[in-house]
Amino acid sequence: MNKTTRDVLVVSFALFSMFFGAGNVIFPPFLGLISGKEYLISTLGFVITGAGLPILGIVAISKAKSFENFAGKVAPGFATLLGAVIMIMIGPLLAIPKTGALTYEVLQNTVAPGLVNYVGLGIFFIVTIFFSLNENSVIDKLGAILTPVLLISLIILIVKGFVSPIGDIVVTETPKGFIGGFVEGYQTMDAIAAIMFAFTIIKSINEKGYVGNQAIKLSSLTGVIAGCCLALIYVGLSHIGATASTVYPNDISRTQLLISASQAILGNFGIIILAMIISLACLTTSVGLTTTAALYFRDLSKGKLNYKALVLIINVISFYFALNGVDKIVAISGPILSVVYPVAIILMLLNVFGVKRNMVYSLSALPTLVFSALVVFLPADTVKMVESFYPMFSNGFGWIPIAVIGGIIGYFISPKATE
Numbered sequence: 001m002n003k004t005t006r007d008v009l010v011v012s013f014a015l016f017s018m019f020f021g022a023g024n025v026i027f028p029p030f031l032g033l034i035s036g037k038e039y040l041i042s043t044l045g046f047v048i049t050g051a052g053l054p055i056l057g058i059v060a061i062s063k064a065k066s067f068e069n070f071a072g073k074v075a076p077g078f079a080t081l082l083g084a085v086i087m088i089m090i091g092p093l094l095a096i097p098k099t100g101a102l103t104y105e106v107l108q109n110t111v112a113p114g115l116v117n118y119v120g121l122g123i124f125f126i127v128t129i130f131f132s133l134n135e136n137s138v139i140d141k142l143g144a145i146l147t148p149v150l151l152i153s154l155i156i157l158i159v160k161g162f163v164s165p166i167g168d169i170v171v172t173e174t175p176k177g178f179i180g181g182f183v184e185g186y187q188t189m190d191a192i193a194a195i196m197f198a199f200t201i202i203k204s205i206n207e208k209g210y211v212g213n214q215a216i217k218l219s220s221l222t223g224v225i226a227g228c229c230l231a232l233i234y235v236g237l238s239h240i241g242a243t244a245s246t247v248y249p250n251d252i253s254r255t256q257l258l259i260s261a262s263q264a265i266l267g268n269f270g271i272i273i274l275a276m277i278i279s280l281a282c283l284t285t286s287v288g289l290t291t292t293a294a295l296y297f298r299d300l301s302k303g304k305l306n307y308k309a310l311v312l313i314i315n316v317i318s319f320y321f322a323l324n325g326v327d328k329i330v331a332i333s334g335p336i337l338s339v340v341y342p343v344a345i346i347l348m349l350l351n352v353f354g355v356k357r358n359m360v361y362s363l364s365a366l367p368t369l370v371f372s373a374l375v376v377f378l379p380a381d382t383v384k385m386v387e388s389f390y391p392m393f394s395n396g397f398g399w400i401p402i403a404v405i406g407g408i409i410g411y412f413i414s415p416k417a418t419e
Contacts, residue, residue: 007208008218011201012225017147018197019054019190019230021285023098025154025278026254026326027187028234029261032241034250035181036172039242042181043235049185051230053345055223057194060351062202062219070195070351073361084300085340086192091293092314094333095189097321099282099289100124105255105326110275121322125315127283132290132311146281151233153274158236160265165243172245179396186337187330190230192344196292240265255326290314335376342368342399350407359414363406368399375399 028046035042064070071079089095104120112120176184201222205215244261252260263271294310321329346365355361375383375394383394392398 004218007205007210008221008225011204011208011218012222012229013147014204015058015201015222015226016229018200018288019188019193019226020147020151020233021095021099021281023095023102023282023285024050024188024190024230024234025237026102026258027184028237029241029244029257030254031176031181031184032238032243033245033248033252033257034172034241035175035177035238036170036242036245038172038175038177039169039238040235041178042176042184043238045176045178045181045183046185046238047181047231047234049182049341050188050190050234051227053185053191053348054194054230055220055227056348056352057191057344058198058201058223059216059220060348061195061198062216063354064351067195067199071347073356073358074347074365075362078365080300082343083196083296086196086344087293087296089333089336089340090189090193090196091289092317093321094329094336095193096128096286096289096293096314096318097324098326098329098333099286100128100318100322101324101326101329102255103279103282104322105253106259106275106278109256109259110272117323117325121319124283124286125319125322128286128290128318129311129315131283131287132294132315133308146277146284150277150281153277154233154237157262157265157270157274158233158240161236161240161243161261164265166240166261166264167243167246169242170246172250174250183334183338183396186341187333189333189337191348192340195344195348196296253325253327254330286318290318338376338396339369339372342372342403346403357411357414359410360407361410363410363413364403367406368403371399371402 027050028043031042031046032039061067061070067083068079071082100121103124104115104117107120108115108117198219202215202219205218205222210218240261241257244257244264247264248257248260259271259275262274266274290311293314294307297310298305298307321332324332343365346368347361350361350364375398378386387393390398392401
């Protein structure tokens with residue numbers, strides 16, 4: 001194996017471990033459960049947003065070279081605002097609380113049935129604070145060990161699920177379909193996380209001696225490899241959910257579905273091991289996100305905000321939101337992600353294709369942001385009225401014509417490219 005191939009594989013698996021948090025495991029089985037025989041088309045939509053967009057994010061940032069170049073063309077201060085919103089989302093508002101809530105629910109439903117939520121969550125976030133405050137390699141070593149073990153466990157679960165399915169795959173009453181799977185993929189938050197995490201990957205590639213177009217090429221290749229690994233896992237887990245559509249009700253919680261399906265396939269011993277691995281993987285994810293968010297806001301404040309104080313604040317807020325449980329966090333995150341994701345997708349595409357005209361960014365991203373917010377926050381009666389003359393208004397893709405028309409207008413308004 002030559003040096004380039006080895007470097008690509010090392011960075012690819014590092015990127016996979018950054019994207020693949022234990023929380024990602026809960027979404028595909030539920031998608032399969034709801035979709036039944038249509039699980040493949042639903043999973044295709046999920047894979048595009050859950051695996052494809054993170055790849056696009058890596059390529060976009062590697063070409064833009066900085067977050068200011070990536071988002072700053074939209075409007076003055078937009079890059080700072082978007083960066084802060086993303087960090088709040090993948091930090092104390094959504095992603096970190098979800099790791100704590102998932103850990104509690106898994107343990108409470110397996111090895112610690114009497115565990116009270118505020119006690120379990122308190123312990124989880126105290127440990128997170130400890131590792132985040134103290135620069136300690138233990139958590140990195142745990143992550144390096146747990147990611148392969150988690151991956152191997154999931155492969156065993158998926159293969160066993162194909163060989164010995166839980167039940168028959170049937171037609172369900174409320175299949176998600178492609179659009180449903182596409183929007184459900186927002187919940188992984190990997191695409192917006194990729195925007196912030198890409199710099200770590202690019203720095204790693206540069207340190208290995210690759211620069212310029214070669215660095216962009218290798219960044220893209222590592223993204224494709226990591227994305228393919230994610231896609232295979234997602235398809236396998238969705239298949240397991242689809243085979244369980246005659247066994248479990250549609251209103252089962254995502255966490256309970258994962259636990260029950262795993263127990264049905266692997267037995268009690270297997271599910272206990274899987275529960276412990278997922279819980280520890282959530283801890284490594286929580287520490288990583290806490291550290292990233294605290295450093296970001298410290299740097300954003302130019303050192304005025306103390307790192308240790310930020311760690312404490314982030315975890316206190318995360319503890320509060322984690323008390324809501326996984327499904328409520330998912331319900332809260334849905335509308336927020338539906339507003340942010342379309343804008344992120346637009347910025348990724350424009351940067352990947354090297355568009356340099358500022359008005360294209362402004363007139364495609366800003367109207368899309370307003371449109372997406374209206375879809376989420378307008379009353380249901382008003383939404384139905386708007387759909388009478390714009391059928392695509394709330395189908396998940398209604399923002400696309402808005403973005404395309406705005407981008408075309410922006411192109412002609414600002415004919416000269418801005419370097």
